[in-house]
Amino acid sequence: MPKTINKIPAGDPLNIPEQKEIIDRILQENEGAVGATMVVLNELQSEIGFISQAMQAYVAEKLGEPISRIHGVVSFYSFFTTTPRGKHTVKFCVGTACYVSGINQIIDKAKQILNIEPGETTEDGLITLELCRCVGACSQAPVVVVDDNIHGRVQPNRFPRILQDIIKSETE
Ligand code: FES
Numbered sequence: 635m636p637k638t639i640n641k642i643p644a645g646d647p648l649n650i651p652e653q654k655e656i657i658d659r660i661l662q663e664n665e666g667a668v669g670a671t672m673v674v675l676n677e678l679q680s681e682i683g684f685i686s687q688a689m690q691a692y693v694a695e696k697l698g699e700p701i702s703r704i705h706g707v708v709s710f711y712s713f714f715t716t717t718p719r720g721k722h723t724v725k726f727c728v729g730t731a732c733y734v735s736g737i738n739q740i741i742d743k744a745k746q747i748l749n750i751e752p753g754e755t756t757e758d759g760l761i762t763l764e765l766c767r768c769v770g771a772c773s774q775a776p777v778v779v780v781d782d783n784i785h786g787r788v789q790p791n792r793f794p795r796i797l798q799d800i801i802k803s804e805t806e
Contacts, residue, residue: 641688646686646688646689647686648686648688648689648692653682656681656682657678657682657692660674660677661674661693661696661697665697671697671707672707674693674697675693675704675708675714679715683715683719684714684716684718684719685708685714685715685716686716687716690704690705690708690716691704712764712765712767715753717753718759719755719762720756720760720761720762721759721760722762722780722781722800723761723762724744724797724800725763725765725766725769725780726740726752726764726765726776726777727766727768727771727776727777727779728766728767729767729768729775730768731772731773731775731776732768732772732776732777734775735775736776736790737775737776737777739790740776740788741763741765742790743790744793744797747793747794748761748763748797750763752765760800760801760804766779769784773786775787776788778796780796780799
């Protein structure tokens with residue numbers, strides 16, 4: 635049995651038969667194809683919802699790639715996540731315009747209210763915080779993207795309202 639198999643945490647998709655089947659199918663379908671790494675990672679993110687460390691090691695082994703390469707791709711593109719995303723994603727644009735317009739103060743506010751860091755999900759699985767690159771709405775900086783909706787010119791004191799709207803949408 636390959637070494638990486640022994641290190642898989644209990645709740646990892648590789649230990650859940652239905653998800654393992656999906657992972658193996660994606661790998662088999664793309665084996666030997668040009669650009670297989672990107673295609674496989676994209677499909678895993680879409681179908682499983684995230685790419686765990688164990689999944690990265692498994693993909694590296696199956697595609698015969700160094701684990702550092704797989705890890706490099708996953709950490710470079712913000713589209714990929716290594717843990718499951720919450721039901722709603724709140725992204726903070728850290729592009730130049732948003733940065734100089736004070737996005738950091740809004741990030742601090744979010745961290746203070748939700749008690750999580752960007753890249754993490756609230757315990758109830760409702761909200762994931764993420765950082766993202768420029769979303770093309772620089773004239774509205776600083777920008778926060780909730781799921782697919784852009785909120786422009788967000789001020790720290792307006793941010794709690796955005797979170798309240800998310801919570802309210804769940805209780806309606
Ligand atoms: S820098 Fe934030 S939208 Fe462009």
